[in-house]
Amino acid sequence: MPISALPQETVRLLGSPLVYSSPAAVVKELVDNAIDAHATSVEVFISANTVDSVEVRDNGHGIHPDDFATLGHRGCTSKLRSFEEIQTVGGVTLGFRGDALASATTVSTLKIVTRTAGEPTASKLSFSEKGGVDKIERAPAPVGTAVKATNLFAKIPVRKQWALKEATKTISKIKELLHSYAFAKPHVKLTFRVLDQPKVSWSYAPGSHPSTKQAALQVFGIELVSQCIEKTNKQVQDATNSRTNDLAGIFKIRGKDVYAIDALLPQPGADLTKISRGAWFSVDSRPVSSSKGTIKTLYSAFKARLSQTLESADSTATLKNPFMAVNIKCPPQSYDPNVEPSKDEVLFANSHHLVEAFERLLEDAYSA
Numbered sequence: 477m478p479i480s481a482l483p484q485e486t487v488r489l490l491g492s493p494l495v496y497s498s499p500a501a502v503v504k505e506l507v508d509n510a511i512d513a514h515a516t517s518v519e520v521f522i523s524a525n526t527v528d529s530v531e532v533r534d535n536g537h538g539i540h541p542d543d544f545a546t547l548g549h550r551g552c553t554s555k556l557r558s559f560e561e562i563q564t565v566g567g568v569t570l571g572f573r574g575d576a577l578a579s580a581t582t583v584s585t586l587k588i589v590t591r592t593a594g595e596p597t598a599s600k601l602s603f604s605e606k607g608g609v610d611k612i613e614r615a616p617a618p619v620g621t622a623v624k625a626t627n628l629f630a631k632i633p634v635r636k637q638w639a640l641k642e643a644t645k646t647i648s649k650i651k652e653l654l655h656s657y658a659f660a661k662p663h664v665k666l667t668f669r670v671l672d673q674p675k676v677s678w679s680y681a682p683g684s685h686p687s688t689k690q691a692a693l694q695v696f697g698i699e700l701v702s703q704c705i706e707k708t709n710k711q712v713q714d715a716t717n718s719r720t721n722d723l724a725g726i727f728k729i730r731g732k733d734v735y736a737i738d739a740l741l742p743q744p745g746a747d748l749t750k751i752s753r754g755a756w757f758s759v760d761s762r763p764v765s766s767s768k769g770t771i772k773t774l775y776s777a778f779k780a781r782l783s784q785t786l787e788s789a790d791s792t793a794t795l796k797n798p799f800m801a802v803n804i805k806c807p808p809q810s811y812d813p814n815v816e817p818s819k820d821e822v823l824f825a826n827s828h829h830l831v832e833a834f835e836r837l838l839e840d841a842y843s844a
Contacts, residue, residue: 510534584625660758709837753799
């Protein structure tokens with residue numbers, strides 16, 4: 477068979493499911509966009525089968541009409557202008573590829589209602605399956621944006637069948653995903669509603685002084701928080717004398733920079749039956765997985781240190797998924813956020829600096 481160019485529809489259908497591997501991935505991309513629009517309130521609505529409807533509403537700044545012409549086209553974004561900007565964008569914006577809405581038009585029927593502060597009414601946008609706005613109508617709505625994707629994976633039957641089968645698990649994953657945003661962005665109000673299943677609903681409402689501790693209190697309750705302490709550590713990185721690797725040559729680091737780590741973690745002697753709530757890490761307020769890369773190394777170091785405290789106390793308790801919530805503030809240009817589609821892993825240029833800072837925090841928390 478000779479090499480030939482694939483039809484554009486085929487290209488879109490091959491690429492878009494990589495961005496949206498599941499309904500939970502749709503929610504994640506849309507919540508990222510809402511937070512990037514400086515929303516202080518984000519609402520998620522999903523049908524019980526997870527494919528009929530996914531909607532995310534926010535009170536952010538809305539989409540300006542001047543941007544409608546490029547909206548929903550692949551590679552169109554307001555978040556960076558060149559690849560070099562990826563060096564610094566990780567600490568500023570959650571999204572950056574310009575794939576989310578373009579891929580959504582392929583795997584679903586997409587509609588957006590949006591309004592900026594300067595407009596008397598909102599715009600209701602319908603999208604072509606080829607990408608781009610197909611129709612614009614006026615509609616009543618507050619300032620902000622509501623994105624609704626219906627008929628998910630209609631053109632990908634096997635993916636749709638899988639999503640239907642996994643619906644219950646997916647709803648649990650979405651709730652867990654929103655928990656991660658509560659820890660990473662404790663100032664943002666979050667609401668989750670499963671249509672026709674009010675008992676599954678969940679919400680987080682920040683108080684006057686949002687914090688990781690407040691998020692933990694609302695997500696997991698006083699039983700957990702009463703077993704925890706707060707710790708902070710800063711690691712000064714002198715780039716002129718530090719070890720480097722190939723990535724450090726790409727992500728240039730100059731002068732003295734600081735890793736600042738804020739952690740909520742079990743106190744020495746904590747009741748292990750009350751702290752099995754897993755790890756919640758964020759890098760520059762970006763939720764990241766604790767099962768990948770350097771973050772996995774940090775969580776492993778924490779579990780090892782906690783195990784040592786149990787041994788020294790002659791405890792017979794079993795350590796299982798111990799809780800910790802960690803926010804890491806990084807030096808500019810010190811990591812790559814463009815590692816994989818879900819954007820929940822980052823690649824650090826000099827990870828040993830971060831590991832050293834984290835180990836010092838553990839030493840402070842669990843020294844004799």
